Amino acid sequence: xxxxxxxxxxxxxxxxxxxxxxxxxxxxxxxxxxxxxxxxxxxxxxxxxxxxxxxxxxxxxxxxxxxxxxxxxxxxxxxxxxxxxxxxxxxxxxxxxxxxxxxxxxxxxxxxxxxxxxxxxxxxxxxxxxxxxxxxxxxxxxxxxxxxxxxxxxxxxxxxxxxxxxxxxxxxxxxxxxxxxxxxxxxxxxxxxxxxxxxxxxxxxxxxxxxxxxxxxxxxxxxxxxxxxxxxxxxxxxxxxxxxxxxxxxxxxxxxxxxxxxxxxxxxxxxxxxxxxxxxxxxxxxxxxxxxxxxxxxxxxxxxxxxxxxxxxxxxxxxxxxxxxxxxxxxxxxxxxxxxxxxxxxxxxxxxxxxxxxxxxxxxxxxxxxxxxxxxxxxxxxxxxxxxxxxxxxxxxxxxxxxxxxxxxxxxxxxxxxxxxxxxxxxxxxxxxxxxxxxxxxxxxxxxxxxxxxxxx
Numbered sequence: 336x337x338x339x340x341x342x343x344x345x346x347x348x349x350x351x352x353x354x355x356x357x358x359x360x361x362x363x364x365x366x367x368x369x370x371x372x373x374x375x376x377x378x379x380x381x382x383x384x385x386x387x388x389x390x391x392x393x394x395x396x397x398x399x400x401x402x403x404x405x406x407x408x409x410x411x412x413x414x415x416x417x418x419x420x421x422x423x424x425x426x427x428x429x430x431x432x433x434x435x436x437x438x439x440x441x442x443x444x445x446x447x448x449x450x451x452x453x454x455x456x457x458x459x460x461x462x463x464x465x466x467x468x469x470x471x472x473x474x475x476x477x478x479x480x481x482x483x484x485x486x487x488x489x490x491x492x493x494x495x496x497x498x499x500x501x502x503x504x505x506x507x508x509x510x511x512x513x514x515x516x517x518x519x520x521x522x523x524x525x526x527x528x529x530x531x532x533x534x535x536x537x538x539x540x541x542x543x544x545x546x547x548x549x550x551x552x553x554x555x556x557x558x559x560x561x562x563x564x565x566x567x568x569x570x571x572x573x574x575x576x577x578x579x580x581x582x583x584x585x586x587x588x589x590x591x592x593x594x595x596x597x598x599x600x601x602x603x604x605x606x607x608x609x610x611x612x613x614x615x616x617x618x619x620x621x622x623x624x625x626x627x628x629x630x631x632x633x634x635x636x637x638x639x640x641x642x643x644x645x646x647x648x649x650x651x652x653x654x655x656x657x658x659x660x661x662x663x664x665x666x667x668x669x670x671x672x673x674x675x676x677x678x679x680x681x682x683x684x685x686x687x688x689x690x691x692x693x694x695x696x697x698x699x700x701x702x703x704x705x706x707x708x709x710x711x712x713x714x715x716x717x718x719x720x721x722x723x724x725x726x727x728x729x730x731x732x733x734x735x736x737x738x739x740x741x742x743x744x745x746x747x748x749x750x751x752x753x754x755x756x757x758x759x760x761x762x763x764x765x766x767x768x769x770x771x772x773x774x775x776x777x778x779x780x781x782x783x784x785x786x787x788x789x790x791x792x
Contacts, residue, residue, distance in 0.1 A: 348387065351375055370720070371728045379406035382749045382756050392731040393759055395748045399735075400572045403599035404650050405749040411602035414646040418638050425638040434641035441648050442609060445581045448590035450614035454607070454635045458571035458597035459487030461608035462535070465567045465593045466491050467630055468612055469533035472619040473563055478509075479525055479534040481516035483542045483738060486535060486569055495535050498542055500739045516540060517548045522555055526562040533565040533593070538583035539573045542738035544692025544745050546685055552587040565592040565616070571608070575599035576651050576750055578688035579661030586687065592616065602647040607640040656750040657688075663752050664688040670761040678768045680707075680718075682742075691746040692737055695719060700772075715740040722767055730763035 347354075352364040352373055367373040375387040382405055384392050397403065404411065418434075425432070439452035453464050466478060480486070484497035494509035496502055497516075514521035516536075525531055534555055539546050556566040568591035573583035575596060584591060593616065597608035620630060634640075651657065668684055668691060675681035682696030695718050697707050710717045719736045722744060726732045737745035748756060 348377075349375055370724050381405040381407075382752050390731060392727075392733060393756060394733050395746050395760060396733045396735050397747050397749045398598075398603065400577065400598045400747050401601055402603040403575060403577060403750045404602055404647060404654075404656070405751045406603055408602060408646075408650060410650050410653075411604055411643055411646040414642050415604060415639060418642040421638075423638050426634065426636075428633075432636060432638070432641075434638055434645070435636035438641045438644045438648075439609075441645060442596070442611060445648075446594060446611050448613065449594060449611040451612055451617040453610040453612070453617075453630070454641075455609065455632050456606050456634055456640070457487070457608045458569075458595065459489045459492045459608075460632065461571065461595035461597055461610045462486045462492045462495070462569060463489055464610040464630060465533075465535065465569075465595050465612075466495070468593060468610065468616050468620050469535075469565050469567060472616040473532040473565060475530050475532040475564065476510075477525075477528075477530045478511040478532055479514055479522065480511060481514060481536055481540070483516060483540055483545065484513075484535070484537060484569075485540070485542045486537075486571075498739065516545055517551050519551065519554055519558070522558055526558060526564065529562070531559070531562065531564045533567050534559055535567040535569060537569045537573060538587065539578065539687060539690055541572045541745070543741050543743050544686050544690060544737055546687065547587065550587065552584055552589040552591075556589055556591070567591060567593040567595070569595050571595055571597045572747075573687075573690055575647070576657040576660055576688075577690050577747075578686075579657055579664060580688075581657065583687060583690075600644045600647055601640070602643040602650075605637075605640040605643040607644050609644075651750075654751065659752075660688040660750045663748075663750075663757055664691065666757050667691060667746065667760065670757070671764070674761070674765050674768060678772060680768065680771055686746075689746070689748055689750055689752070693744045693746070695722070695742040695744075698772075716742045718742050718771075719744050722771065725767050725770070726763060730759075730767070732760060732763050 355364045364373060376384055377387055378385050382394050384394055384406060435454055442452055443449050455461055455464060469478065470476060478495055480495035480497060482497045484495065486492045486495050488501060491509060493502060493505060494511050497513055502508065512525055514525065522534060538552060559566050568584045570582050570584065575581065577599065580586065582594065592613055594611040600609065601607050621627060664687065671684045671693060675684060680695050680698045681693065683694040685692050698704055707718060719742045723734050723736055726734050735745050737743035
């Protein structure tokens with residue numbers, strides 16, 4: 336009997352939760368079941384996906400930013416089919432394949448000041464390379480990173496992760512140093528020790544959607560260079576057009592020494608990451624024939640990933656998605672601010688392009704304050720989850736709480752969204768927030784969801 340993936344999917348459809356509980360991470364189906372997110376999902380296209388019951392969902396998470404082009408983009412899919420049909424000699428390891436060079440060329444054309452590209456398989460791997468390259472190039476051991484930073488979960492990347500919930504249980508980590516985000520004085524203070532290799536920073540933090548203050552990256556780099564240290568911009572989530580520019584650091588008119596990218600570069604199909612750096616940094620790392628493979632990866636540069644990356648960059652240009660991200664992001668931000676003007680639970684709307692944070696805060700009305708206090712006593716930031724759940728269960732819109740113990744929702748829709756998606760989200764969010772102003776409105780709804788799911792199990 337030949338292998339038939341479509342027949343296998345159809346034959347085992349509906350066993351999703353049981354298989355994950357038995358063989359993968361049992362806490363994930365438990366968590367999804369508790370909040371009513373345990374749907375059996377089937378097909379997807381653009382900014383929408385469907386469940387087994389025929390319901391349609393709007394995706395405002397895009398796989399944590401992976402699906403910047405939308406789901407199942409036909410240009411990327413066709414390119415992957417074509418490269419499979421080409422029967423290339425792939426991953427020979429002792430050859431010079433064409434596609435990695437072409438992708439590196441395309442990335443560097445969009446990254447002024449960068450000269451070389453290290454290709455890998457994920458954002459975490461791109462960050463690991465950046466950490467090693469910075470230490471090697473400067474001869475210094477310590478990396479500065481920021482509160483609430485997220486750079487991945489491998490051991491090195493975890494050492495520069497500013498969220499304690501990810502670090503617990505995995506010590507000892509590398510002795511790097513956490514500083515406040517956007518605080519130049521703390522950089523100056525740490526540089527005095529003379530052992531800082533680099534500052535690793537997200538131009539817009541994924542956790543909390545905190546935007547670097549104007550001039551921060553530029554001045555930070557000046558201070559770092561004066562002390563023989565480097566600036567590393569983590570653009571894994573904010574890069575590849577998400578903010579309306581190819582890189583978010585461009586808003587600060589700065590050219591970092593090292594840049595990391597991943598997520599959207601995949602086209603939503605094949606994992607890929609890349610670390611871009613100045614020529615001098617690469618020359619320190621790969622300094623001789625003896626060190627030709629001193630940092631490498633078996634699957635780096637594979638034909639499928641390179642094709643996905645090349646096709647993604649082509650679509651980004653051909654469909655003018657960066658301009659669309661800027662335009663649709665402004666429409667969403669303007670609409671959200673109109674809603675916020677009549678709802679004092681909303682404290683701030685921030686971000687750039689289609690990377691938007693909605694922060695909630697303690698309301699002024701006495702009844703609503705009581706509910707807010709009760710929720711925060713139970714768990715800091717719980718209110719944001721109470722908004723995410725009805726957006727999904729009532730309105731079939733997927734969003735994300737922007738970090739543990741944060742009353743912030745993050746919006747990361749695909750860059751190709753249009754009028755329908757913008758209007759659908761704003762209408763649903765307005766309805767949810769109107770209910771939130773009623774005493775116990777969302778709290779009671781969330782409680783019903785928990786009880787219903789518990790009884791169902």
